[in-house]
Amino acid sequence: MGVTSAWSISAHDDSFIGTLAPRLLPLIAAERDEPFVRERWDRWQREPLPDFRTWWRPFGLSDAREADALHSFHELTASGEHVQKMYDGLSPEDDFCLLTHVWDLVTGREDLFVSVQSKEFALRSFFHAIGPDRAALLPGWCGNFLLTSAEVRQTLPVIERALGFSPEERAAAEDQDWLDYSDNEESVLHGPLRMWRQAAADGRGLCGVSVIVY
Template identity: 85%
Template sequence: MGITSAWSISAHDDAFIATLAPRVLPLIAAERNEPFARERWDRWRREPLPDFRTWWHPFGQSDGRDADALKSFGQLTASGEHIQKMYDGLSPEDDFCLLTHVWDLVADVEDIFLSVQSKEFALRSFFHAIGPDRAALLPGWCGNFLLTSAEVRQTLPLIERALGFTPEERAVAEDQDWLDYRDEEESVLDGPLRMWRQAAADGRGLCAVSVIVY
């Protein structure tokens, strides 16, 4: 899989969130309403995947039922074609692009969580590490969401439940997060909760997208 992907969560004031809403919310709805999206989600909730080290090869190279489950999970957690348009800039109406019109406008490094992965999706490892019950507490669809400051405050208790771990739970989650982190690189188990807490304290909204960057 020769791709590089990025999962970002960035903080913005409500005025900017309002300008994004007509673009982003329909794309998230389109991802959720894809014909097989709910089927894949329900399958993962019914059949959480085992320790990733038991997979013969991720996402379709094993045999039988396990291969089907891995393929379904891989499709669920890959960048969707609708959200991908935010990065590719393929809107027929204008030249809007996630890179220049959202990411480049973030002035403070603390106002964004960004996980860039080669030949992998950060969201995929994150979802596997926390499991379907915790993932179900996140708003939006499969790591993509757009929230006003009020919605950030309203959802923070759910995110605390989803991403607040006991030491034992944290060890289990870390064991199932297969991403390799460089020095000072923020873990997918840390960045999302940090962003929620910070945005709630600052009275800001959040924009999250999972895309292929090249």
């Protein structure tokens, strides 16, 4: 049985970012500090994966090292157990839930990017499409971050470098993004940069979270 995942980036006023900070920032730090997670990240930095169409062959991957690298990347880009608590519930004593206490409070369509995927993780396709060098420029950890309005403005030039593409670079990135989009659905190669630019212009902070929703 597969999973359904969601990667979201939502814009909020600094006062709301402040209420999220003691809940989300320790979870992101715990995720980043997991030894196996760091090893997977370092491996992907050293060994970017080839064209995704070569990953699976009729009788499986022929190279054991390639198969191990792919498994490592899949584990890296899946929802981690710490940040997952933002959706599942932080503790029996805390009724906070990402769905009702963050996503449901976003009223403007321009204030939210979300990619919901069945049997897949949007972050995985995004990371593969942009590659490890660009991914290393992103704040937070593996799609999870919490930024004040000042931090959004400070990081925007870096995000422009990470997610700004020449026509040729965009074509290459889009070729490696295997997600299917409906006519009105925003791609992972467009939504994050739009959110940064919009939040910087509006003086708002950003919350990014990658989780399994069911």
